Ligand code: NAD
């Protein structure tokens with residue numbers, strides 16, 4: 504298939520492009536590089552031995568998208584492009600609503616105009632809100648605590664409504680849990696700008712000496728050791744989930760959790776990272792981070808049943824691969 508990947512120069516997008524190209528699909532990347540670098544495209548080429556087509560363009564730009572759709576006539580779209588920093592979304596909500604909603608609407612509209620029937624959307628476990636674990640696709644979604652999460656829930660609704668009146672259209676909503684790790688080549692991975700918001704990149708930056716110590720946000724949650732529990736998933740497993748989702752797409756809407764189904768606490772992840780890489784991660788316990796929930800992990804049985812997808816890589820691989828990428832990533836100050 505010929506697959507248009509918006510946000511394909513980003514963290515999850517770049518790994519998915521590699522997976523798609525290794526599965527013999529043709530890939531066209533659209534990315535405005537607001538949170539990534541063009542070198543990611545060269546690195547995808549270095550891993551796969553073939554350069555993907557790349558457009559530096561904005562997914563909210565209807566004219567630019569129309570030209571790309573009519574030139575390449577893709578068979579399907581995976582829409583990763585979006586802004587994703589939770590804290591920033593509280594500070595500049597309009598930028599988040601504008602970018603995430605408008606890009607989704609423009610890409611969907613182009614799919615309908617150009618007869619592209621496969622649409623895979625990057626959603627997030629954040630849409631569940633503070634629900635009962637494990638999170639199941641059929642659960643009623645609870646309110647989110649930040650605009651970022653709201654944009655994901657709103658995009659899910661938009662796509663669901665569009666699918667209702669377009670019987671040929673296939674929408675797959677993939678709810679990711681906590682993506683971590685990197686491709687084993689060490690060539691692509693997560694390279695946040697500035698101070699990382701997420702736990703794993705913060706840990707790798709402490710390991711590298713860029714940050715002095717990890718701040719653990721609260722140890723008084725009702726969990727085994729009091730720290731927050733999350734379902735960390737290796738980004739290459741996630742990439743494999745996307746390839747299966749677009750290959751097996753059928754008309755209508757399907758929602759899948761992409762997680763391991765296993766919860767890991769902050770302190771367990773720190774210990775696993777230390778053991779996997781033979782390193783020490785200094786940390787201190789500080790107050791809870793506003794908006795955090797105690798536990799978040801998936802019931803991942805639907806993806807196994809219907810897509811034949813399971814997460815194969817464990818915490819040790821996630822920690823080793825994240826560290827390999829961090830060690831070799833020189834461009835950061
Ligand atoms: P990322 O920031 O690395 O990738 C997103 C890419 O989209 C970037 O390369 C950015 O430059 C590009 N982009 C943003 N707005 C654009 C626009 N208007 N037009 C064109 N390109 C644009 O983030 P990621 O972690 O790879 O996340 C990919 C998707 O998955 C996002 O939609 C994110 O919300 C979602 N998601 C991420 C996580 C996570 O923890 N990483 C979890 C759940 C869902």
Ligand code: WQD
Pocket residue numbers: 587589626627628629680681682700701702703705717718719720721730731732733769792795799
């Ligand atoms: C994990 C755990 C923190 C940093 C976020 C988004 C979610 C999704 C994935 C996009 C929590 C603790 C963290 C630190 C810490 N993204 N922590 N010290 O909050 O589960 O999910 O990313 O869709 O929408 O909300 O991930 O990595 O930030 O935090 O103690 O410096 O690590 O409190 O328990 P989170 P995270």
